[in-house]
Amino acid sequence: MFKKVIVVGIVFVLLASLATAATTAAGQDDPATPMIHVDPASALRDTPVQIVLVGFEPGVEVTLQARATDSLGVGWESWATFVADESGSVDVSAQAPTAGSYTGVDGMGLFWSMTAANYTVPFSWDTLDPLVIHLFARVAGETVARAEIERLYVAQDVTRVEVREAGLYGTLFLPPGDGPFPALLVLGGSEGGLGENQAALLASHGYAALALAYFGYEDLPPELAEIPLEYCATALDWLRAHDAVDAGRIGIMGGSKGAELALLLAVRHSDVRAVVATAPASAVFQGLNSDMMTRPTSSWSEGGAPLPFVPFPMTLEVYQAMQTDDGLMQFLPVYEAALDDEAAVAEAAIPVEQIAGAILLVSGGDDVMSASERMADQIVARREANGQTTLHLNYPAAGHMIGVPYTPAMNTDRAIAVQGGAVFGGTPEANAAASADAWPRILAFLDENLR
Template identity: 35%
Template sequence: MGPWHLHTSSALGPSRRAVPPPLHLLVELFGGHGPPLGQLVAEAQHEWVFLQEGAQRVPVREGRIRATLFLPPGDGPFPGIIDLYGVGGGLPEYRACLLANHGFAVLALAYYGYEDLPKNMAEFHLEYFEEAKDFLLQHKQVKGPGIGLLGISKGGDLCVSMASYLKDITATALINGSVANVAGVLRYKDVAIPPLGFDIERITVNKDGIVDIYDLLDNPLEGPSSQSFIPLEKAECHFLFIVGQEDRNWKSDFFAVEGSKRLQAHGKEKPQIIRYPGTGHYIEPPFFPMCPASVHKLVGKPVLWGGEPKAHFEAQVDAWQQIQAFFHKHLSGTPPKASDRL
């Protein structure tokens, strides 16, 4: 029998923004190179359940809040986390859902481009995020005295802003986030932080027509752009920076280092920084496909996100475990159970 050929097929639900039904994966192993396929040697079926039995998905339309709350099985109370995504807008639910399976009450929060929320990112008002924080903390199944924040990309710098200005934030985890305000004016009461400047002349395009925006943004340590640096030294929480070292969206490692320097310069705790070589911008939960490039909503063209497949996939597995451990430590006061996996 010659070399074996592995064939897989899956039944996916709707867009991965919403929680899909269970994912069924059929794995078949055939002899030979194919096509045509040789003799079937072995097969197996795998089911990936997004929302485990007994967990709850609760749509939230409370005041201005547009969100979905995921609650683990049982009565709780559970440690609370607000989950924010990036410039794609809308209400992605899948990461919050999967995280709730590990004992957290997770609020997937929309902040623009969804229902009656703003259609663009011209301004961000922290009062909206404060309302969501208060809603989560006041929920009878959420454990206080503080909550956690999890943000990727633009959602990351919004989490930094929340931690810097709002009370009751205990732990903040950023996935390739910025410590400078990006894309629109950030407002809270009498505070207004301008967005970080940029220069479109620093954009490059490769032979396939994919845009590289890595050098687009200005340095937040220089000139007027320094006004965009979020005062994270005001935060009273623990920080975790997850960094993909091949992130082509922006300089995530630089942001993590400068955030760490600023915190320590003001006598604050040194944040945890975990770096992943060969890893791009969109570090998703384990086994989600790597996204090497896609259309950027602000740029209006396909942009490069970076990363090498094997390293990126391995980083997604490890980062998921690191995020859980971080929140269990600082929100639950206990390490994750040995049975907690993916």
């Protein structure tokens, strides 16, 4: 009886061991089963992702397709065909596709090269919800593997606070923890309204970030004309006084007209330690009011009076130069003509040599929305004449739309809306490459000057 119990026990142990081994094997990848590995599968939207295909026949052609739907319900997709290596694998970050929506070795090519059929405006994501990208691996037209990638627009535990006090309209994003944190005032451009995505991402990188609307939102001025600098000064004061903010580590980030505003504010607030100005202006320019042709005025005001500004010389010659052959508008000709008015430029020049903090400028050499490259060079020269250094990231083939990387770049060169169209310059590929290079350098610059 005793021996029988022992035998039964041994059999039970063997069966249990075999079951455990089978379970373990089932939890591992079958080398003969095609799979898509994504690392990381969920990460902040500015984080590069490694995509590796395994389990394919060596030498087989594999087409990898990416699909996503933007916040307007528009479907976007990209694709790339690869040849599996001798181990039956494809490393997207190390191999160039034989065909696809992008060329060359580019681990994030599937992300920025997404397109939307018959769509004429840039990718839209006006929510802080994660963006889900669906991947499909196909062999001979048959889907053999699937995966999902989650792109986070804000990190977990970042706190979002609506700001509706002291006359301000904005949203504050705070990193997890008690602080105090270095802080950034984040300014949009001529689109107006309140854009939160960039501030949310900056908070995900450890900054208290205040996205501030300054026109075209609720009770604020409806147009970009004579915006009081005092309003933004109030925002800076509010940031400094916040319990979670280190008042000694304040920076400002702005793009296009927001870059012009950022530089103006840094001149007037010597405690600003860092300024990031993308597509900057070297002077104050005319406002964008609806009656700008008959009532030209400044973009900004101070003490109740408009700041001196460079007017837009809307002559017939300039107007004709602004129109492209396909009926779109490019604003570079009017900026170039305006900058040739030396007296007006001298009077309206932003005295950037008075900025105490560090400055990072980002410009595209093919920007046809404004003369950002020329004006960035003017800023650098003016500060150099005063013995100051300025970091200028210039991308010769890029246009106006340089920003956070790894989002679809289609229509960042030109866009057609119901009201008309505009040309921003560059190409989707060049704009994507510029963003991929500039953004980590922007973060490094902020870390160096605000941490």
